[in-house]
Amino acid sequence: MPRTHSKLLGILSIIVLLCVFSVTNAQEKTIEETSLITYIQQLEDKFEIKFSFADADIGSVKITIPESEVLAEILNHLRIQTKLKIQKLNERYYTIVNTNTISICGVVLDNFQQNTVAGATVEILETDRAIITDGLGNFSLENVPLNAKIQIKHIGFKTLFIDAKELVNTDPCQTLLLSQFYQKLEEVVVYEFLTKGLVQQLDGSIQMNTDEFGILPGLIEPDVLQTIQALPGIKSIDETVSDINIRGGSNDQNLILWDGIKMYQSGHFFGLISAFNPFLTDEVTLIKNGTSAQYGDGVSGIIDMRTNNELTENYYGGGGFNLISGDLYGQVPLGKKVAFQFSGRRSLTDFFTTTTFDNLFTKAFLNDQIKDGLAQAVDVERDDKFYFYDFTGKVLYDINEKQKLRFSFININNFLDYSENIPSLNRETISGLDQTNYSLGGSLESKWSKKFSTVLNTYYSNYNLDANSATGQQSLLQRNKVAEKAFKLNSNFQLKNNLNWLNGYQLTETSITNETLVTQPQFGSKVKDLIKVHSLFSELSYTSPNKKLNTRGGIRLNYFDNPDSLSVVTVEPRLNINYAITKELKVNILGEFKSQGVNQKLDLEQNFLGIEKRRWVLSDGESLPVTKSKQISLGINYDAKNLYVGLEGFYKEVNGINTITQGFQNQSQFGSEIGKYDIKGIEFLINKKTSKYSVWASYAYNFNNYTFESIPPPTTFPNNLDIRHTATFAGTLTFNKLKIGVGLNYRTGKPFTEPDPDNPIDTTFFPGLINYQETNSQRLAEYLRADASVIYNFDIKSGIKASTGISVLNFTNRENILNTYYQVNDTNTIETVESFSLGITPNFSFRVKF
Known part of the structure; x- marks a missing residue:
């Protein structure tokens, strides 16, 4: 090795040794x-x-x-x-x-440009002492407890907590940096609709907060499924909550979620009362179009109900009763991180009867008036035993500040034993029904960083319907069972302050069993089907810096897999655009493609005397394809301080429907044709609202047609749910603790089909077959109903509030025909069956909450 290299290595060795010695010496001095x-x-x-x-x-x-x-x-x-x-x-x-006391001082600056923060509040916690920083951000305090906590806060900055002993008076005083506070605000609403607690979001969805709910005509409790029918484009032709029609679609085309769990039963009293206790339902979102890509199913609409999801240190609850049922609900803290919610409701109708019960029972079972030979009314003798109940439970566990675990449970039950006797026809029918839904689910919300979070959901839902009917020598038993399991993972990443990216995967497995047993003629059938749906979705949301433009666009991919008969992929783009032309004037464009593989079959529509007739079935790709929809709408909203005016036009097309899912009661009743329907419509709402009153008028025009190529001409005809004109005029008034609501609902009649007047029945068969005119070529008379309600709120004592209310549905007692169909009796003549609306129906409630 050259001598030059040897010298260089020696010098480097000495330098390294000196550095090590210096560092070691410094460490020794420090410690x-x-x-x-x-x-x-x-x-x-x-x-x-x-x-x-x-x-x-x-x-x-x-x-x-x-x-x-x-x-x-x-x-x-x-x-x-x-x-x-x-x-x-x-x-x-x-x-x-x-x-035990010290003197402290400090200088408060912001952590962005280190400007001084004048006017910040410096408070010694657990004492009454506080001081404000001067113009240079300085502060000082004497005789501060040694172990005290100091809180420093200012608008626009995150609150800073620090131990007093860390601020002991020094020269110079310690510098404290406050972080600027960027709060993620709740989505700005366009307008508070109609009554308190009902608002429209920027994305066009409607949100209902039951805790803040005011009053609507005819309602004394915030029934979720009744309330949404006050909005344009949503109605129930048969006056039930279990058959809600959103923009001309059937009820099975609605996705109903409770705490993220898909529900297959939504009503009590066979659809006349909502099955969901509203007093723990914290938030309800209704979506008619422009759906987020995270939602599947529901080709017509979505009703998403969420119970209270926040822990509280104090317990709260309440209860009450009306002339149909009584209920209790509450939340009990089990510690700082755990709480339990519960609710329970049961009908009182098997203990005593009221006018309200009698009217609802008449609507459900007795309003089908049979006219023998199109002329003579028939007397019917009836006997019944009926009750319903529902209860829910929820466990809330905050694992830590960034993770929340939730478990939810719901059980719904309807039970009926019913018999009727028609002496003039020597006919006796005995029917029974046991309808149950129980579901449980869980969710884990995790915030991994300021910009990234995930939500994991899983649930199991089980629905059972056992129905039987016996007439003379013939008995009929129908069973319908749905078992569904689902897993869903959402991830949310904030790319920028105004740009958000949502991604996720969902797996749903649905098993449906349908069983039918008939004695004469003897027949038995039991079919069990299974379908799996794998879904991937991705979505971007953007808000412009000036807040004028809010957009959301995404796509959802679904793979429907039935091992025996079905393998279908659907691609579903979603679009939601809202732009503020001015502060008051906004325009929105909404669009979506959707699909679903579960529908309701209305088999033997004329049996069971009004008892539940719907049975869930799965798409098989042949007799019942995957139902697909596409929809686009354009709307404009004007919302000033006390005035809202909204106008929206839409077009929707739904393909892959079968006549067995549409409730035909004419020549198409027993067919199985595949077709579609398309609906064009306009929805208008004007609402003048102050703190004392709210007055509104709404109008909806729909043009809703079926197309079935295999049905004899004409192949295009009005939809069974084609209600051309719907209008509402209503108002509410508040006097301190007294609330009054009055409203009028109008709509044109639904289509129906009459027998051919020249040749009404084909007597070559027994029983004969009815010869009908063109499908849905006639319409029922127009529908008109006036409702009113009054609620009075008062305090029993500090911390305990109460309310009492009175409502009257159809206070003019107008007789509205909801449906007309025809059947052949034992004498081989045609009977006309007419179903009527509720008569004048009062109700009373008393509630307490604490």
Whole structure:
């Protein structure tokens, strides 16, 4: 090796050794500790000074020796380390005191540009003492408890908490940086609709907050499925909550979610009362179009119900009763991180009857008036035993500040034993029904960082329907069972402050069993089907810096897999655009493609005397394809301080429907043809609202047609749900604690089909077959109903609130025909069956909450 290299290596070795020695020496100096008394004695010798102190105060105190050689800096270092009060008496003498109070000071700056923060509040927690920072951000306080917590806050900044002992008075005072506070605000609403607690979001969806709910005509409780029918484009032709029609679609085309669980039963009293307790339902979202890509199913609409999801330190609850049922609900904290919610409701109808019960029962079972030979009304004798109940439970567990675990459970039940006798026809029918839905689900919300979060959902839902009917020698038994399991994972990533990216995967497995047993003629059938749906979705949401443009666009891919008969892929783009032309005037464009593989079959529509007739079935790709829809709408909204005007036009087309899912009661009743329907419509709402009153008028025009190529001409004809004109005029008034609501609902009649007047029945068969005119070529008379309600709120005592209410449905007692169909009786003549609306129906409620 050359000598030059040897010298170079030697020099490098020496440098490395010196560096190691220096670092080691520095570390030793930094970590060198000694007793404070020993160090004070060294200072006294070095600087020729004297300290006065009590051994009990500082005898056990250890310190790290300061590196400074300047006495003032050394003493300042000791104050910070020990939190002792070191005071200079003169040039030679100092005192050291260990006190429970200290003097603190600081300078408050922002952490962005380190500008001074003037006017910040500096508060000593658990005391009444506070101070405001001066124009330069400075503050100082004397006699602060040594172990006190200091809170520093200012509008626009995150609150800072710090121990007082970390701010011991030094020179210079410690600098404190406040982080700017960027709050993620709740989505801005366009307008509070009609009544308090009912608002429209920027994306066009309608949100209902039941806790803040005001009053609507005919309602004394915030029934979710009744309330949404106050909105344009949503109605129930048969006056039930279990058959809600959103923009001309059938009820099975609605996705109903409760805490993320798909529900296959939604009503009590066979659809006349909602099965969901509204007093723990914190938030309800209704979507008619422009759906987020995270939602599948529901080709007509979505009703998403969420119970209260936040822990509270205090328990709360309530209860009440009306003339149909009684209920209790509440939330009980089980600790700082765990709480339990519950609700329960049961009908009172098997203990006593009321006018309300009698009218609802008449609507459900007795309003089918049979006219023998199109002329004579028939008397019917009836007997019944009926009750319903529902209860829910939810466990809320906050694992930590960033993870929340939730478990939910719901059980719904309807039971009926029913018999009727028609003496004039010597006909007796005995029917029974047991309808149950129980579901459980869980969710885990995780916030992994400020920008990334996930939500994991899983659930199991089980629906059972056992129905039987016996007439003379013939008995009929029908069973329908749905078992569904689902897993869903959402991930949410905030790319920028105004740009959000949602991604996810969902797996749903649905098993449906249908069983039928008939004695005469003897027949039995049991069919069990299974379908799996794998879904991937991705969606971007963007808000412009000036907040005028809000957009959401995404896509959902579904793979429908039935091992025996079905393998279908659907691609579903979704679009939602809202643009503010001015502060008051906004325009929105909504569009979506959707699909679903589960429908309801209305088999033997004329049996069971009004008892539940719907049975869930799965798409098989042949007799019942996957149902697909596409929809686009354009709307414009004007919302000033007290006035809202909204106009929206839409077009929707739904393909892959079967006549067996549409409830035909004519020549198409027993067919199985595949077709579609398309609907064009306009929805209008004007609402004038102040703190004292709200008055509104709404109007909807729909043109809704079926197309079935295999049905004899005409192949295109009005939909069974084609209601051309719907209008509402209503208002509410508030006098302090008294609320009054009155409303009028109008719509044109639904289509129906009459027998051919020249040749009404084909008597070559027995029983004969009815010869009908063109499908849905006639319409029922127009529908008109007036409702009213009054609610009075009052306090029983501090912390306990109460309310009492009275409502009257159809207070004019107008007789509206809801449906007309025809059947052949035992004498081979045609009977006309007419179904009527509710008559005048009062109700009363009393509620307490705390």
